[in-house]
Amino acid sequence: MLQPTTPSPAATEEITQLLLAWGQGDQAALEQLLPLVYEEMRQIAHHHMRRQRPDHTLQTTALVNEAYLRLVDAQRVQWQNRVHFFALAAQAMRHILVDLARARGNQKRGGGATQVALEEALIVSAERGADVLALDEALQTLAKLNARQSQIVELRYFGGLSEEETAAVLQLSPRTVRRDWSLARAWLYRELNRGQDDDA
Numbered sequence: 001m002l003q004p005t006t007p008s009p010a011a012t013e014e015i016t017q018l019l020l021a022w023g024q025g026d027q028a029a030l031e032q033l034l035p036l037v038y039e040e041m042r043q044i045a046h047h048h049m050r051r052q053r054p055d056h057t058l059q060t061t062a063l064v065n066e067a068y069l070r071l072v073d074a075q076r077v078q079w080q081n082r083v084h085f086f087a088l089a090a091q092a093m094r095h096i097l098v099d100l101a102r103a104r105g106n107q108k109r110g111g112g113a114t115q116v117a118l119e120e121a122l123i124v125s126a127e128r129g130a131d132v133l134a135l136d137e138a139l140q141t142l143a144k145l146n147a148r149q150s151q152i153v154e155l156r157y158f159g160g161l162s163e164e165e166t167a168a169v170l171q172l173s174p175r176t177v178r179r180d181w182s183l184a185r186a187w188l189y190r191e192l193n194r195g196q197d198d199d200a
Contacts, residue, residue: 012082019079041089048093067092083165090159098136138191149184
């Protein structure tokens with residue numbers, strides 16, 4: 001799983017301080033922040049884009065720019081640190097791709113929908129695969145059943161955060177993250193393959 005490049009402790013602290021200053025209304029901090037986070041945002045965007053169909057019209061740079069604009073416009077965000085920022089960046093990118101898929105009229109599963117190759121233990125059957133809308137729908141359902149597990153999937157799978165970084169963002173122990181990640185993967189596997197055995 002891709003993880004954003006870990007900067008030096010000094011750079012991490014600088015990003016955190018700029019986020020806190022931005023959260024308090026300092027626009028100069030926002031201007032200083034972009035060069036420090038841009039490359040990591042590109043890595044996350046590339047992670048998202050490599051799962052898309054080859055004919056996908058959105059480019060990595062456009063996804064980064066749109067996500068950054070959404071983060072800049074975000075209201076009432078209490079920025080915690082660098083990891084929190086990149087977690088929300090990953091979430092924004094996922095929502096952009098889902099919005100784009102919906103705008104293209106891809107409401108039916110499998111009907112030309114944008115393909116998402118689920119990695120590691122989120123692998124679904126090769127015959128079916130999963131599209132970005134089906135995955136988003138499954139995550140929304142999971143969020144109603146277990147919000148914490150849904151957040152962990154978003155941070156680990158979409159954000160590329162490590163177990164430890166996810167635990168820090170959610171203020172949980174790494175052990176709890178590991179357990180919930182395992183349970184969420186199993187649930188998503190069943191949800192995304194529901195009815196497949198009957199079809200066979």
